[in-house]
Amino acid sequence: MEMGYEKKDFGENFVWGTSTSAYQIEGAHNIDGRGPSVWDHFSHQKGKIKNNENGDKACDFYHRYESDISLMASLNVDAFRFSLSWSRIFPEGIGKPNQKGIDFYHQVIDTCLASGIQPWITLYHWDLPLALEERGGWINRDIIYWFSEYVNFCTKTYGDKVKHWMVLNEPLAFTGMGYLRGLHAPGKKGIRQGLSTIHHAVLCQAEGGRIVRRNVPDAQIGTTFSCSYVEPYTRYPRDEQAAQKLDALYNRLFLEPALGQGYPLEDLSFLQKIENYFHPEDEKNMVFDFDFIGLQNYTREIASHSWLAPPLWAKAVPAEKRKVPITTMKWEVYPPGIYHLLKKFSAYDKVKKIYITENGASFEDKVEGEEVLDERRVKFLQSYIGQVLRAKKEGVKVEGYFAWSLLDNFEWENGYRPRFGLIHVDFTTQKRIIKNSGLWYQNFLGQSV
Ligand code: GAL
Numbered sequence: 001m002e003m004g005y006e007k008k009d010f011g012e013n014f015v016w017g018t019s020t021s022a023y024q025i026e027g028a029h030n031i032d033g034r035g036p037s038v039w040d041h042f043s044h045q046k047g048k049i050k051n052n053e054n055g056d057k058a059c060d061f062y063h064r065y066e067s068d069i070s071l072m073a074s075l076n077v078d079a080f081r082f083s084l085s086w087s088r089i090f091p092e093g094i095g096k097p098n099q100k101g102i103d104f105y106h107q108v109i110d111t112c113l114a115s116g117i118q119p120w121i122t123l124y125h126w127d128l129p130l131a132l133e134e135r136g137g138w139i140n141r142d143i144i145y146w147f148s149e150y151v152n153f154c155t156k157t158y159g160d161k162v163k164h165w166m167v168l169n170e171p172l173a174f175t176g177m178g179y180l181r182g183l184h185a186p187g188k189k190g191i192r193q194g195l196s197t198i199h200h201a202v203l204c205q206a207e208g209g210r211i212v213r214r215n216v217p218d219a220q221i222g223t224t225f226s227c228s229y230v231e232p233y234t235r236y237p238r239d240e241q242a243a244q245k246l247d248a249l250y251n252r253l254f255l256e257p258a259l260g261q262g263y264p265l266e267d268l269s270f271l272q273k274i275e276n277y278f279h280p281e282d283e284k285n286m287v288f289d290f291d292f293i294g295l296q297n298y299t300r301e302i303a304s305h306s307w308l309a310p311p312l313w314a315k316a317v318p319a320e321k322r323k324v325p326i327t328t329m330k331w332e333v334y335p336p337g338i339y340h341l342l343k344k345f346s347a348y349d350k351v352k353k354i355y356i357t358e359n360g361a362s363f364e365d366k367v368e369g370e371e372v373l374d375e376r377r378v379k380f381l382q383s384y385i386g387q388v389l390r391a392k393k394e395g396v397k398v399e400g401y402f403a404w405s406l407l408d409n410f411e412w413e414n415g416y417r418p419r420f421g422l423i424h425v426d427f428t429t430q431k432r433i434i435k436n437s438g439l440w441y442q443n444f445l446g447q448s449v
Contacts, residue, residue, distance in 0.1 A: 006447055009393075015400030033100050034098070036130040050417060080117050082122065088104065138174070141196075168204065206258055206285060209290060224293070229341050241314070255348070329361075362411070378440045
């Protein structure tokens with residue numbers, strides 16, 4: 001085979017899948033008792049999302065899950081990673097659950113199982129119930145109680161059928177983009193509140209893990225992180241230091257507290273004040289022994305010192321300026337980055353197992369009749385997967401790969417323009433076409449092991 005490896009090189013137990021999240025695909029935002037989430041509220045405000053788009057309909061997965069799961073099964077995947085919409089299950093965030101919402105996920109899970117696909121559930125992929133945001137959301141320490149109730153309910157409800165659980169999706173993204181920079185829902189800005197959301201997310205991450213363990217003792221429990229391999233722009237000490245800071249921010253901030261190492265304060269001095277939010281037992285409660293961690297990787301970052309970028313005094317040099325290959329998100333295509341990240345994360349003794357829970361790219365795909373030409377994505381997948389194998393061969397315990405994403409979907413503040421799917425979606429007609437990248441994945445995963 002031209003790319004130099006075969007499926008069997010990854011071993012029999014390697015898990016191959018695709019990833020999605022509730023708000024990005026489900027639509028049906030006000031159907032069957034679903035309550036609003038921060039993303040409904042945010043996306044309905046003018047000027048927040050490109051072209052003022054929103055996830056009201058998205059891929060209409062809520063009504064099309066059966067045919068979408070059968071399309072997914074045709075790709076020969078082992079597993080489907082999706083998230084639960086908290087406000088579909090608890091319209092008010094807490095209190096009375098919504099039976100129709102509960103039933104929906106039973107159906108999704110059952111359809112997966114009947115199609116030979118393992119359901120992997122992310123408990124929180126950013127769509128906080130609006131009612132909870134109105135009480136302060138992630139800034140309010142009560143989030144630990146609200147989240148615990150929600151996790152307790154979901155794991156008791158689905159735990160007999162679902163054995164793979166991920167507590168949070170990319171906490172840096174929903175705290176940083178949502179509460180520090182204001183680019184994501186709920187659109188708040190400010191360092192003080194940002195710090196409290198980081199601390200509460202770290203506590204929920206571990207507490208969520210403990211609840212899954214208690215309710216589903218035979219579960220594999222993980223949580224996911226957005227990670228980028230960081231290198232300095234030059235070898236000058238100031239840039240080296242900048243790289244160290246960005247690395248701490250992107251790759252260590254949420255992992256190390258879970259491992260019992262605390263926050264990386266020596267590299268992130270702006271975090272010092274996070275201690276104001278500590279309660280007596282927090283140090284201990286931040287720790288949880290995850291069975292696996294999920295790495296999600298999209299780009300590499302090149303760091304340089306900057307007097308204009310407080311409080312880190314470090315910035316990422318845009319890929320566009322560096323004249324490297326980029327996606328339509330302007331993210332660098334740099335396959336060895338995923339290899340370096342795998343090596344880096346596996347160097348922690350306490351990281352037992354790693355899954356790539358997201359990796360993918362948005363490109364300008366060309367639709368020609370019934371064919372979607374996306375050769376750059378084919379190449380992207382082939383090279384990134386090749387780098388995963390390289391790490392695995394060197395002893396990294398990486399046991400699975402999930403492509404982002406099954407379908408083109410609602411890409412947060414960027415709306416529907418960036419297309420990450422293995423399957424093309426026409427958002428006017430909801431017609432699906434498997435892209436050439438999906439066909440490549442199907443063919444690759446169809447190989448016998
Ligand atoms: C991740 C996120 C996904 C998806 C992807 C592509 O950060 O978990 O929801 O949007 O990025 O941007």
